[in-house]
Amino acid sequence: MEPAGPCGFCPVGETRDARYTCPRCNAPYCSLRCYRAHGPCAEDFYRDQVLGELRGRSASPSRLASALRRLREQRETEDEPEAAGLSPGPAPGGPSGLWERLAPAEKAAFERLLSRGEAGRLLPPWRPWWWGRGDGPRLVEAVGDAAEPEPEPARPPAVPARIPALASLSRSPASPLVRFQLPNVLFAYAHALALYHGGGDDALLPDFCATLLGVSGALGAQRVFASCEEALQAAAHVLEAGEHPPGPLxxxxxxxxxxxxxLGRGPADHKGYTLAALGHLARTLGRARKQTAAGEERDRLYRARKKCQYLLAWANENEAALGPLAADCARAHGAHAAAAEEVAALAGELERLWGGPVPPAAPAPRTLIEELPG
Known part of the structure; x- marks a missing residue:
């Protein structure tokens, strides 16, 4: 490695060539002793990387682990500086917990609801219509001696009595990628339905549709996906970016x-729930379109409704493809859960390093170049 010039921290008369540079301010130094004399600047650099990972939007446990490893090595090393990995790493991208995914205004509003005791009023008992009795996790769990009876699932929406043939809706054969739009649409459907407690309130219909079309790129932006994983991650990214309210699911x-x-009711009927969901969506989008004045939003609702009707016809004729799609969604859910557990474990180690759940305050920014008065 070429020397970076004379070390700036050696005692007078003992100056040696600098073999390393600080990743934060590029100050040259020659050894661990001079690095320590330089102060905590490099440690601050890796600490900021870890904080950036935690405060970011995308879930990437491997990048958090890398930043955490650098911080741990920075604190624990007793060898040469290069053992601590003192070189700038890639810009952090950053996983974060649910609280960090909320916008500041959403956090403040939620805290106000908690302080006033009003949050419970926003969560009336509601169960998705595709759950049977005792199926699925509870969205709200009562605590105390007298728990309220478990709410009945909502009545399933009716499957359309007449579903047109797929060939009558398009002159071209259906693309093999059509199937991957279903997980994206149903992800948004489940999220919006849980968030708006069934979506049956006409006063909330514009909000329901805005969330639905915002989360589902297949409906709102007419996106095409190359895999089930890509379709689910696209919808998940919208929620994790805080562009729409987080829901109870x-x-x-x-x-x-x-x-x-x-998955539907099982091998004997994979398509029943999918047809009911898509039919429900088509009717809901049609209701919203009738309430919307002519313009771009009305056209957007029309296109989304036509897409639902196309997917309805496709699912009706391709029941055999729904089981494998359900399995792909289950695998994506498992991978996402494993990544979240890994992030939680890494966050626990960070708390141990920091000595508590709250990261230390970020240092004030340093001025590396300052213009001197003439």
Missing amino acids: GTRGAMREASRIL
């Missing part, structure tokens, strides 16, 4: 419910 829960809908 959460990202992993919406993946799980998409799988349940695709």
